[in-house]
Amino acid sequence: MLFTEDFLHYVWKFRLFDRIDLRTTEGEELEVYSSGLHNTHAGPDFQNARIRIGQATWAGNAELHLSSSDWQRHGHTTDNAYDNVILHVVYRDDEPLFRADGRKVPTLELKDRISPDLYNRYHNLVFGTQTVIPCEASIASVDGLTMQNWLTRILVERLEKRSEAVISALEINRGDWEETFYQFLAANFGFKTNALPFELMARSLPQSILAKNKNNAMQIEALIFGQAGFLTGNLEDEYPRKLKQEYEYLAKKYTLRPIENHLWKFLRMRPQNFPTIRLAQFAALVVKSNHLFSKVLEIKEVKNLRQLFTDIGVNPYWETHYRFDKESAPASKGLGAASIDTILLNTVVLFLFSYGRHMKLQHFVSRALKLLENLPAEQNNITADFANLGVKIDNAFESQALLELKNTYCDYKKCLQCGVGIKVLRPN
Known part of the structure; x- marks a missing residue:
């Protein structure tokens, strides 16, 4: 399979893996109560996860890698921030992982637990040959509520970024x-x-x-x-x-x-x-x-x-x-x-x-x-492309949000961080 850690994060975050008879690589029974909060800063990938291994319930952080050996390669062995990792989630378990005290870090391998259908939708979205945006074949079918909620969020993101220049000038x-x-x-x-x-x-x-x-x-x-x-x-x-x-x-x-x-x-x-x-x-x-x-x-x-x-x-x-x-x-x-x-x-x-x-x-x-x-939508190449894909653009609120969507998410194929992309991957 061809994918990045972002896809693994997405699968873990929304628990889109086969959870029947879930076990660690050591064969211990595993249940995931909460995948935790996605951490986009330094430190473990998911904080405050809750799991059960055997008869013991654990609360702490989960770290994700494509391969178990990435733990060592990324320098986590000597980083105290990773001492309280309760579960190592990997696509491929290629080597055992031990803590500094010699204890093995519990590991969940997802290689055979991700559905081919989900992977194919992801692969077509991120590695496809689209000419405008990754989800150009599907964006028109995304429901209005999902679209409006996401556009509102990224519009605020856009204004927050632009307001930084205002506040800097205000200080001067x-x-x-x-x-x-x-x-x-x-x-x-x-x-x-x-x-x-x-x-x-x-x-x-x-x-x-x-x-x-x-x-x-x-x-x-x-x-x-x-x-x-x-x-x-x-x-x-x-x-x-x-x-x-x-x-x-x-x-x-x-x-x-x-x-x-x-x-x-x-x-x-x-x-x-x-x-x-x-x-x-x-x-x-x-x-x-x-x-x-x-x-x-x-x-x-x-x-x-x-x-x-x-x-x-x-x-x-x-x-x-x-x-x-x-x-x-x-x-x-x-x-x-x-x-x-x-x-x-x-x-x-x-x-x-x-x-x-x-x-x-x-x-x-x-x-x-x-x-x-209450302002009319902007007329430019980006808004024209979205309109041609069937996206309705009624005002500047929507056109500004779509500019942010294209320039910040679509151009960099951040589909797994995008509300529209996530909806396309999980149509039901």
Whole structure:
């Protein structure tokens, strides 16, 4: 048979082996009351197992290996953490195992106790020739309750991992949630292509400086475009020349140094997504909404959260421009619905979740999950693949969870650690 220890763990954890006339390799009668708790950290594989050998009942740890000789090979003989192992579970018993005091460690061999049907399902899942995900032939038949429970769990896993970056930034910002939210929001205004320069611009321009000039839209725009490095050289139009004049004064006042302009990318982008347009939208949002994170915490309805980013007053100059000094056909430059949903997904949801977890306020975590349920599902290659396999994707809650499923479990064939994989292996 071809399999890894993970499969042996799976078989032991769910006791999917033939338990009729169960005996140790020494011929002693064995009964398994509890396989124990799966330990994914250092130490024995299963903790707090309960078994009966002969007339004696034991409680302790169980260690699993493909072969008995792996115990010695893995260095357990000299590791005190394995002194209280009450049962060694192996696929193949190839050598006797003794404790330091000379006593034999009770061993259960599973070589002839695993059903061929279970093994074949496992082998086809993990070693098959699937092109999208290991369970692509079966995932559509997994019941809704199993699917929903597992997607909920891995969605929380995804948000927990992403919130680590928020908490790290929060520590750098000395616990200032508003400043941290402002920096992440800026990065997400750049979307993937210009996230880095947007973040660098925000870090170089603290929100406290913007707050001091909140009543002057021209100064806010000058600070943002100036720190982004767009107000250098000879500018022809009156609007950018005024911005440059304002910025030169403000830069001296606040001792500001702009980021490098070459960091911004325009190539192969739709003009609507040019960084100059995103910066204009970001400036308009700053002008409209002071203490934005506080407002996010106060607003409970999704439609009202959307309203924060809707109808922001981008300077009229941009209605006929995509770049400074280059006139274009008139077009609205406000944030579109798709852009707003992306910001809600990548910034607002993340911060509601992070704030709720960090402050131990569960209702903010619940609001983050509810917001995801009310946002449309993302459209990308991964969600398209799942849809083609018959998986129903109704909202961003499900699409985000499926992204985590694909990237963390499917790509690494962690089927035995996946609720969907386990269901496929045990359809009944």
